[in-house]
Amino acid sequence: MEIHGTAAAELRAARLLGRRVGVLEHRFVSIPDLKEARDIEGSRWLSGEEVPATYIPMKNAVFYSMAAAFAEERGSHRLVGGHNLDDRRAFEDTGEAFFSSLEKALLASSPRLRMNGLKIVRPLRDKSKAEVVALAARIRVPLELTWSCHRAGEAHCWRCDGCASRVKAFEGAGVEDPLRAGNG
Numbered sequence: 001m002e003i004h005g006t007a008a009a010e011l012r013a014a015r016l017l018g019r020r021v022g023v024l025e026h027r028f029v030s031i032p033d034l035k036e037a038r039d040i041e042g043s044r045w046l047s048g049e050e051v052p053a054t055y056i057p058m059k060n061a062v063f064y065s066m067a068a069a070f071a072e073e074r075g076s077h078r079l080v081g082g083h084n085l086d087d088r089r090a091f092e093d094t095g096e097a098f099f100s101s102l103e104k105a106l107l108a109s110s111p112r113l114r115m116n117g118l119k120i121v122r123p124l125r126d127k128s129k130a131e132v133v134a135l136a137a138r139i140r141v142p143l144e145l146t147w148s149c150h151r152a153g154e155a156h157c158w159r160c161d162g163c164a165s166r167v168k169a170f171e172g173a174g175v176e177d178p179l180r181a182g183n184g
């Protein structure tokens with residue numbers, strides 16, 4: 001699958017990390033018609049506040065439904081999401097109400113998923129980004145392979161929201177970012 005733009009770097013990082021931890025089957029699915037809020041003209045919440053640029057309408061309803069389709073096909077028992085506490089504060093589709101309803105809806109749609117006792121688990125849901133970085137450093141996640149930048153490129157720009165959030169999280173955790181070491 002040929003991907004360009006910002007997604008290319010995220011996919012590269014996902015491939016490298018997947019390989020490092022011995023993922024048996026790593027599927028990448030293209031959903032080209034889903035747009036980020038920054039590409040949708042005049043996108044605002046009902047409250048009138050501006051929607052975060054990285055918001056994608058119905059993102060997790062779509063992504064988890066696809067994951068559930070694979071789970072049904074493969075007979076899996078768990079869907080694992082990496083959402084953290086900061087995500088839950090920003091996006092309704094990473095919160096408790098959303099996931100408990102979604103899990104019920106998925107189970108109601110498939111006897112096979114019910115038989116397998118499918119659950120959606122989110123081990124990082126109560127941790128801030130800084131706590132996630134601290135945990136990652138403790139269990140020796142290869143942080144040099146991770147990607148946070150919202151812009152396309154070979155290296156992080158250190159100016160966008162994604163990079164700013166990464167810097168803040170590493171600083172909060174008191175962990176040196178291997179990607180910034182020697183770069184200031």
Ligand SMILES: [Zn+2]
Pocket residue numbers: 148149150151156157158159160161162163164
């Ligand atoms: Zn950046």
